[in-house]
Amino acid sequence: MKTRRLFKEDVYLKEAEAVITSVTEFNGKTMITLDRTIFFPTGGGQSCDSGTIDGLAVLDVYEADGDIYHQLDISSCDISQLEAGKHVKLLLDWPRRFDNMQRHCGEHILSGIFHREFGGVNRGFHMGDQYMTIDISLEERPEFDRITWDMAMLAELEANKVIWQNLPVISRHYNDKKDAESLPLRKALSLESDITIVCVGSIDNPSDCVACCGTHPSTAGQVGLLKIYKVESNKGMFRIYFEAGQRALKKYREQFDVLTQLENSLSAGSGDLMSKYKAQQEKNREARTALHFLKKEIIRREAQDLKKSMAASQTPVSRSYRLLSNDDISSIAREVSSEIPKILFLTHEPTKTVFLCSSEKSLVDCGRLVKENASIYGGKGGGNKTLARAIFSKEEYIPTFIDLLEKHLR
DSSP states (O other), X not given: OOOEEHHHHOTXXXXXXXXXXXXXXXXXXXXXXXXXXXXXXXXXXXXXXXXXXXXXXXEEEEEETTEXXXXXXXXXXXXXXXXXXXXXXXXXXXXXXXHHHHHHHHHHHHHHHHHHHHOOEEEEEEEXXXXXXEEEEOTTOTTOOOOOHHHHHHHHHHHHHHHHTTOBEEEEEESXXXXXXXXXXXXXOOOSSSEEEEEESXXXXXXXXXXXXXXXXXXXXXXXXXXXXXEEEETTEEEEEEEETHHHHHHHHHHHHHHHHHHHHTTOOXXXXXXXXXXXXXXXXXXXXXXXXXXXXXXXXXXXXXXXXXXXXXXXXXEEESSSOHHHHHHHHHHHGGGOSSOEEEEETTTTEEEEEOOTTSSOXXXXXXXXXXXXXXXXXXXXXXEEEEEOSSTTHHHHHHHHHHHHHO
């Protein structure tokens, strides 16, 4: 017996009673079918509904051979409690359903506008967690060779006008393809029977009219808001990134908060924010350039001082740095490598990293010393003959490690 689809009869139905018609276990998953359901199965680019059945979470919903299967989380009950013929209560996760309704209807409205204004054909639709996308082909209007940002903004405005007009959204069911084809469809039908057509606006002059199995609000106004974020070329088409409904509002709020923080930090208003931001970027560029040359000078002077210290010392020289980076220390090591008598220890305190440095003519193999000794103190690392590094979890291991190597090399 095929499952009766209550969501097609009343998309706003949030709870119902049903009878279990089958219980199946497959690959560790428990699925049941019902004589009727309020849960929409994954399809048409839209994810499935969620909710509970007799208090058990609905994890997945899908359709197969006319039946709708509901995967349940039975971790808190015995599967024997589920049996054919049992009456159960269905509760829909309404916020998730309405979110899908807003987004899916928003996609219809935007696709209809791209088709009306530019002859754009929707060749792909994805409803993701972070955004929605539609892939628009301009095959019907060769005078357009691309979708510009201005074109996208026009489409966005026209889509929101449809929402502001609160046009009716009506789903009509047809058993025969010929009857459905009498409507002003945006896209040719691929089904021969059991066809649902969703129209936004009047049948005579709809904003959109296309076959769809998804759930939609009864009026366009319930979509609330539609916002396009990005347009990019994709496989000969144009991918539009956008959101609708409460997700578009949430995204707007997040971006507005960031904008407000930028205005406050730069003491700017929306009118001069970009000019002040560019001025700050230029100051940062100048500061980075000055810092680069300053570091080069510090490295040069430190290398000179190290050469003098190594020439005057009978034992390996060891130094620690807090303000220089690991890359800076590597540069120092390269600067002095040819004048290292045996070995040089340079420590980067913030990352608890010890650099072992030697010259090509030295008999010391830095990489081997790290490999054979760092693990004794819980360290790790590696390198080559003239430059290696050992990284430790605790700062107190570093002097002990260096002392061990000094004794080893005497």
